[in-house]
Amino acid sequence: MRRVKIFSGTSHPGLTEAICERLGTTLGKCDLKKFSNGETSVDIGCSIRDQDVFIVQSGSAKANDSIMELLILISACKGGSANKITAVMPYFPYSKQSKKKSHRGAITARMLANLLTVAGVDHVITVDLHASQMQGFFTKPVDNLYAEPLLARWIRHTVPNWRDSVVVSKNPGGTKRVTQLADVLKLNFALITTDRRRKEDADQIPGNEKMITLVGEVRRKTVLIVDDMIDRAGSWISAAEHVKLRGGAKKVICIATHGVFGGNCLKEMEDCSCIDQIVVTNSFPIPEDKRKGVKKLVTIDLSQLLSEAIRRNHHGKFIPHYLVE
């Protein structure tokens, strides 16, 4: 592609390389360092005047450093007279903080959207925002890409007897996302609700799991538990245990777009006997040391989706409905 430069933040160089390869371009030269006082330094090593710049940056174990790096990169490109700056954020950090959850809590995701605009971004490409309403946070155009077709394809190709499986949402909030996948695959659907109100009483009586309710039939079926993000293991494990031990499911596969895996989450899920497989995309980098010894994990490559979005954006082609929301 002509007049395009693609830069990578330090969070996910592997994904950026894969994108560049698919687009048949090379990565723009840029030097990212930290000064000894901890400040981020950016040095763009090639001309970007009048070019379309795409900056690929996901979240990482150092979330705030990644964000600052992205903001400074955008600002540097703006100052360097780039024609159009697009932030490609496969995982949008702070997307869980998209509403005021407690009194006097911050809506950090909205603030981050504003910060991107202030830094000088012209366009944002992201994948499966935690809440699609978040698109309204941006004053610049957003493409919220769908990982769902990729997940559906993986299910069709790899899950044996996938026609005989059930898609399960582990909380009522995610039902809409999950029913979409069930519709695409023409599968049945079940729902798990956890009554937080009753949890306090249940905690006093050990072994009481009454606060978890399963709506739908999963007996002797393969269960696909779907959500947008795996961050903490707790709810996944209790959902898996519930469908398998109480519901009598044959096999449990946990599927999510973003494998954030905070803390020991991946290890805990690996050790859970009720979970048979964990499927995520490579939107969020998973460090080698966390991956070590984990056999249940499957990652689906997003570079095809992202590179196609970049290519179509650059050429001004429309993005078909099955790619964006």
Add this chain to the structure above:
Amino acid sequence: MAANSIKLLTGNSHPTLARKVADRLGIDLTKVLVVQYSNQETSVTIGESVRDEDVFIIQSAAPGEVNDGLMELLIMINACKTASARRITAMIPNFPYARQDKKDKSRAPISAKLIANMLQTAGCNHIQGFFNVPVDNLYAEPSMLQYIRENFDYRNAVIVSPDAGGAKRATAIADRLDLNFALIHKERSRPNEVSKMVLVGDVQSKIAILVDDMADTCGTLVKAAQTLKKHGAQEVVAIVTHGILSGNAIDSINKSELGRVVVTNTVPHGEKKKRCPRLHTIDIAPTLAEACRRTHNGESVSFLFSHAPT
């Protein structure tokens, strides 16, 4: 109905300074719950109502965790904004990215400007800090002058600027103390690296007081001290506003010709002080507290530009 009052909040970067300021103002720090999630995202909850209050948030840039500190500040400002605070003032004793304040080569970012814009976007009405480009700026200079008067035989001293850019700052101090002034000119090839040094002025058998706004790896100060000793200075001391002291700074100071390094507590350095007996502190909490009080009451802040509160 509750009167509009000062609410002082602090981030995790420099709680001791914030507590000192709160003590000076005779108020308690407002409770804030700052947690880092397991995925390293920062979450902030303000523990008590700030509705219609005058909010001041103290956050410095602790070396090593600048970006975490900054995001924490931004989220705190945003939380106060959405919690209907009447006015939010960020007090940033040491403004992060202050050195990246110009486009010094092609395609270099002006990060300092970006940070200022970001603070505004988060919901900040007012920024106060010891900062070296004209924003709403406080000066540590009065406190430094006071320190020099009280701790040195200053009539026998020369004020030295370790680089040409700091000459204005050093001459201001020299003028106020009615002292002579010298300048070291250096050729800098890359950041955090120092090459040749040339001394302009006379320091023979005098106390040379190096004045600078920031000491990071201390390479400049150490080299400057050597140069000054070579030119016959009796004693060399350094007075610096922001003691970031990252990397090997402490070792460098311990091995150097610097008899004393005086920094303000805009950046936390309690731990480093234990490893370096030559490190001394000027407390700037009174200046911050006074600025806070004056801002709240709508009094002039410029008084503080020339006077150290007692």
